[in-house]
Amino acid sequence: MLFALSALLQLACLVSAQTVYLAGDSTMAKGGGGGGTDGWGVYLPQYLNIPVVNMAVGGTSARSYSESGLFNNLVNAVKAGDFVIIEFGHNDAHANPDNGKQDAVGDGYDITAVVTNAAGQQILIHSFAYYIENAINPMKAKGATVIISSVTPDNIWTGNTVGVGGRFVDYAQSIGRNESIIYVDHNAYVGQAYDNLGQTTVNTFYPNDHLHTSPAGANVVAQAFVRGLLCSKTSNLIPHVNSAGQAVPNGCL
Numbered sequence: 210m211l212f213a214l215s216a217l218l219q220l221a222c223l224v225s226a227q228t229v230y231l232a233g234d235s236t237m238a239k240g241g242g243g244g245g246t247d248g249w250g251v252y253l254p255q256y257l258n259i260p261v262v263n264m265a266v267g268g269t270s271a272r273s274y275s276e277s278g279l280f281n282n283l284v285n286a287v288k289a290g291d292f293v294i295i296e297f298g299h300n301d302a303h304a305n306p307d308n309g310k311q312d313a314v315g316d317g318y319d320i321t322a323v324v325t326n327a328a329g330q331q332i333l334i335h336s337f338a339y340y341i342e343n344a345i346n347p348m349k350a351k352g353a354t355v356i357i358s359s360v361t362p363d364n365i366w367t368g369n370t371v372g373v374g375g376r377f378v379d380y381a382q383s384i385g386r387n388e389s390i391i392y393v394d395h396n397a398y399v400g401q402a403y404d405n406l407g408q409t410t411v412n413t414f415y416p417n418d419h420l421h422t423s424p425a426g427a428n429v430v431a432q433a434f435v436r437g438l439l440c441s442k443t444s445n446l447i448p449h450v451n452s453a454g455q456a457v458p459n460g461c462l
């Protein structure tokens with residue numbers, strides 16, 4: 210009887226264990242863009258008290274993550290109570306011929322475009338919001354909490370300010386609003402962290418290009434996400450931020 214009870218308790222514990230899943234590109238993925246760089250998702254577990262499964266894949270866009278079945282894998286993996294953080298945009302820009310990654314340009318679910326691929330065929334593509342919202346809905350239906358996070362800034366400065374914003378930031382914000390999910394303006398929070406550190410320090414985070422961070426840079430980007438999350442106030446992921454996460458630098462925007 211006691212044994213059966215403890216087995217049951219263990220099972221209940223296993224079933225209730227929550228997981229944070231990450232979907233994104235090289236700026237989030239393990240190993241980043243190669244050459245000693247790393248993605249911010251690798252550093253996020255330091256700031257949470259529940260496990261993180263980093264399913265970010267370098268080179269992906271909202272569209273290619275969807276069309277290659279990676280979003281489906283994620284939908285299949287999540288269970289009630291889990292969290293999913295989605296962040297795309299670096300590989301979603303316009304391309305001619307089509308590169309399998311670009312999205313139809315525009316802010317809205319229903320936007321489509323017909324583009325020509327490398328083989329000369331005309332194909333129909335959809336918007337950034339379409340690919341992401343189609344993944345969000347089944348995750349929500351399974352009882353997962355989805356957080357949409359805006360794309361990280363590139364290391365390009367004007368005076369003492371790193372460049373922030375852009376259409377993929379706007380698109381992510383619209384998805385958050387339309388889907389009634391938590392939106393973390395990661396782009397702006399990284400911008401704040403970088404401006405406070407200054408360009409000389411931030412340049413050391415970018416050994417190869419203006420996109421992929423060193424491990425130290427990826428940690429700053431992870432901290433900026435945690436700051437944005439804490440400032441979002443209503444997320445039910447906040448109780449899972451540990452003391453190191455509570456202590457990340459900078460304030461609410």
Ligand SMILES: *[C@@H]1O[C@H](CO)[C@@H](O)[C@H](O)[C@H]1NC(C)=O
Binds near residue numbers: 342380383
């Ligand atoms: C937001 O909702 C409006 C109204 O339903 C829709 O037209 C638009 O495409 C949606 N935008 C996004 C980003 O989903």
